[in-house]
Amino acid sequence: MNIHAAGQLSRPKIKEIRQKLKRHIHKTPILTSRFFNEHISGEVYFKCENFQKTGSFKIRGAINAALKIIGHDKETTVITHSSGNHGQALAYAAKVLNINAVIVMPNNAPRVKVDAVKSYDARVVMCKPTQQDREKTCEELKHSLNAYFIPPFDHIDIIQGQSTCAAEFLEEHPDLDYLLTPVGGGGLLSGSVLATKALELQTRVIGCEPKNANDAFLSLKQGIKLPAVSTQTIADGLRTSLGEVNFKILKDSKIEILTVSEEEILHAFQTVLERMKIIIEPSCAVPVAVYMKYKERFENKKTGIILSGGNVDLHPLFTDLKNQIKPHLKDNE
């Protein structure tokens, strides 16, 4: 595959992809927050992919990639390894497209994530919780089942699918000065870059990354793809290293990466939940944290933030409430 050529997106191509995805995904709402607009004197818009099917933007890429395969072969099985949103997305994509999905998951994955994948009728295969065993298990199954491997971010079909999120956002707000997205593997960020270019807009796309997993920041600074050394961040969706295709697109476009600390991420997470009363996952608090930290950059500007997902473990909250009612679980009749 010629990465450079494949990395091109045009206005008609985006339209075509959006048309194909349309009946499988939500056109997610764009919210504003008086709190943010008052505290940082600019205008900020939030594209709510936390309300997306399966709880994250990942469904866009998963459906787009799966649709490509179906074009060749109707009786098919897709496979991936994932402990997170991509696994759920691919399982759901397979369900709505009426094909089979196998998701390889580490045996220490949270029960709630395993259940979510199973709820979409995918087959879950457990493996040891190491990258090596995940890949090995996946590779073996791929061959024995004659399945198609759908990677989480490092593929142009995935990137083009994710590009539809920024495209929807920019269609409603073509005058955004900035567009902030989180960056982990780089699917959403490189998709957003391609969409902005294809739509010939002046919007400046910025990647937002945890300081504690800053491989994109370092890779783009040094011009060579470096692996993530540390991944100790609560932004669990961003612990992974940049993909090859993703790095190429970001490097070619000279994309800026801004980083934030764990405290800043947690503070932004808390602010969104308490002020906006919506649930986001820590990974998507990262661009919000960037917006709050570098606020002088965004003053009197129009900024868009993609809230990438809402799959956070809420059990600590439920457990706390459960403990409160325990003494009086014998209800009045």
Add this chain to the structure above:
Amino acid sequence: MNIHAAGQLSRPKIKEIRQKLKRHIHKTPILTSRFFNEHISGEVYFKCENFQKTGSFKIRGAINAALKIIGHDKETTVITHSSGNHGQALAYAAKVLNINAVIVMPNNAPRVKVDAVKSYDARVVMCKPTQQDREKTCEELKHSLNAYFIPPFDHIDIIQGQSTCAAEFLEEHPDLDYLLTPVGGGGLLSGSVLATKALELQTRVIGCEPKNANDAFLSLKQGIKLPAVSTQTIADGLRTSLGEVNFKILKDSKIEILTVSEEEILHAFQTVLERMKIIIEPSCAVPVAVYMKYKERFENKKTGIILSGGNVDLHPLFTDLKNQIKPHLKDNE
């Protein structure tokens, strides 16, 4: 005051109140959820007062009542005792109307609630955490400050303010078969009853109450106002007993009350957060729990649910995340 006469609301009167409140409150969005529509074969609409100013519908009544007073006297002070949403609402109402507010709060009130009231520039006066001391402190201050007492629910101005929520809802969906609201003191429920009548709609309003604080259920069954005997429920906004005015309105209209257990409330709370990715408080999970429990009643019907507020203590969630990052709080540079 002639309660019966005062309890009347007309279409022009609602319009007039809505007009007065308009610039101080949000017209909150109405959401749908594919999950709920698929799992209970009916149509359900959620009016999101959790996104309202101060995080609950209480601001509607507080502003309406405060505006009445300002009509008589521009230099004024309003006072109430509250450990919950009404205190925040009145503090905010006073701020936007440029009058003074004093909120008497029990000295065991959560810090976050005290801070919220203070953030609206209200004066907080602490008292002992007993109903008696709350009322005494409030009464003394009312006299010494020549302040106006604004009750949380037992007053027609409050009820008429709250009626605007159902009015907004029914304007967009005049064909609702059912309208479910929580019932504690009865401000929101009796306001919803008056709005439905004034708009001459066939919508059947149902009050939703925790079994563990079922004084409205028992009072309306027996035809006399009974105090809440037990108030051991996680639906902390619904622990209070019905107000006099509220009881009269509900009794005259022969309103039905349905009750749910603590487990059912918690399950509904969990379902809304996990599936809809929005934050509600346990009190407003009560009508959702009723909808899920009595689902055969609502099959093939169009039902509206007022999600009354979103002020829940999220600290267990934040603490859990904080503990996760503690080991690596020393960020990379």
